[in-house]
Amino acid sequence: MSMNQRPINLFEFEAAAKERLPKEEYDYIAGGATDELSVDRNRRAFESWTLRPRVLRDVSALDLSTTVLGTKVSLPVLIAPCGGHKKAHPDGEFATYRAAAARRTIFTVSANSSIGFEELAKAANGHLWVQLYPFRDREMIKDWLRRAKAAGYKAVCVTLDSQWPPKRERNIRNNYKNVRGVNFPKAGAETPRPAGRAGEGSDPAATWKDLEWIKSATDLPIIAKGIMTGEDVELCAEAGADAVIVSNHGGRHLDNTLATIEVLSEAVAAAKGRLEILLDGGVRRGADVVKAIALGAKAVFIGRPLFWGLAVDGEQGVIRVLDILREEIEITMAKCGRPTIASIDSTTVVKAPRL
Numbered sequence: 001m002s003m004n005q006r007p008i009n010l011f012e013f014e015a016a017a018k019e020r021l022p023k024e025e026y027d028y029i030a031g032g033a034t035d036e037l038s039v040d041r042n043r044r045a046f047e048s049w050t051l052r053p054r055v056l057r058d059v060s061a062l063d064l065s066t067t068v069l070g071t072k073v074s075l076p077v078l079i080a081p082c083g084g085h086k087k088a089h090p091d092g093e094f095a096t097y098r099a100a101a102a103r104r105t106i107f108t109v110s111a112n113s114s115i116g117f118e119e120l121a122k123a124a125n126g127h128l129w130v131q132l133y134p135f136r137d138r139e140m141i142k143d144w145l146r147r148a149k150a151a152g153y154k155a156v157c158v159t160l161d162s163q164w165p166p167k168r169e170r171n172i173r174n175n176y177k178n179v180r181g182v183n184f185p186k187a188g189a190e191t192p193r194p195a196g197r198a199g200e201g202s203d204p205a206a207t208w209k210d211l212e213w214i215k216s217a218t219d220l221p222i223i224a225k226g227i228m229t230g231e232d233v234e235l236c237a238e239a240g241a242d243a244v245i246v247s248n249h250g251g252r253h254l255d256n257t258l259a260t261i262e263v264l265s266e267a268v269a270a271a272k273g274r275l276e277i278l279l280d281g282g283v284r285r286g287a288d289v290v291k292a293i294a295l296g297a298k299a300v301f302i303g304r305p306l307f308w309g310l311a312v313d314g315e316q317g318v319i320r321v322l323d324i325l326r327e328e329i330e331i332t333m334a335k336c337g338r339p340t341i342a343s344i345d346s347t348t349v350v351k352a353p354r355l
């Protein structure tokens, strides 16, 4: 794609971002674990569900709004927690937050944010969630929970799939160094390998008791991220989580998993309505969003596309990414005869037989 053409979809956004970003940053963002099979599968698996169009249902007034843990969002696409937005644009998380607030959706701020939790919260009037790990250092968790609550964050996302560091071969080849975000006491230190063994890292010894403890340490809702089986959804429910994000971390931690969209039905069945089921991984088209909702997700998240938006045009780029998805969701909803999010039921999709 030529540089002076405006990207018209999220793939073109990625191509334009790739031209602008240093190679090692592009590789860090785009890449995944070992053979990147899960990165690829997250995308391709969306193709195995097809849409069932319905006609002659009044679709003159589409409503894409829904609620996630009681918060109203204007479309069922949220911003996933991703470290270091300054890698893609000097405004970093400020730009992302303003874009999310402008489009009335939720921004989950990563543990590795390049901007302080409090400072970021003042930059717009939107909805923030904070993401953390089951850190070994419980005092630090308490401190973050207190800080997030005081700064107006509305929920806590606990990422559970990162207790052991991954093998990311692009980063090894590029000798890529990732540093700790500014909210850590040892901000700027290089992330140790294995990350989990340090007091400030995700604790490899953590168990369900730690999730229960985090739940008991705050009155904010808890979202468990990185769940890929019905068994773990059940344990999340028992630990008191309010929602689950079906996620394989965009294929960045464990390779050789199923795609998230492939395990969504298993997660929804295990939840038995006790917790909200959300999903991320490979969402690049409006149709992907509609398929995930048809299969039982309350909403989805985007990860990498926010960096492509930032790299291309900062806040405006992220707004454009969200607007492209909105337009594609609208087309899909209209043509499937589903004017509201609630009307996107399981009969909206069918598993495609192999060609």
Ligand SMILES: Cc1cc2nc3c(=O)[nH]c(=O)nc-3n(C[C@H](O)[C@H](O)[C@H](O)COP(=O)(O)O)c2cc1C
Pocket (backbone or CB within 6 Å): 028, 029, 030, 042, 080, 081, 082, 083, 110, 111, 112, 131, 159, 225, 247, 248, 249, 250, 251, 252, 280, 281, 282, 283, 301, 302, 303, 304, 305
């Ligand atoms: C550059 C980058 C950094 C990320 N950092 C975090 C993080 O700090 N915490 C976390 O829970 N997930 C992190 N993720 C994973 C995302 O939250 C999300 O699960 C994933 O990106 C979704 O897949 P997608 O990129 O295909 O949309 C990161 C992802 C990327 C691409």
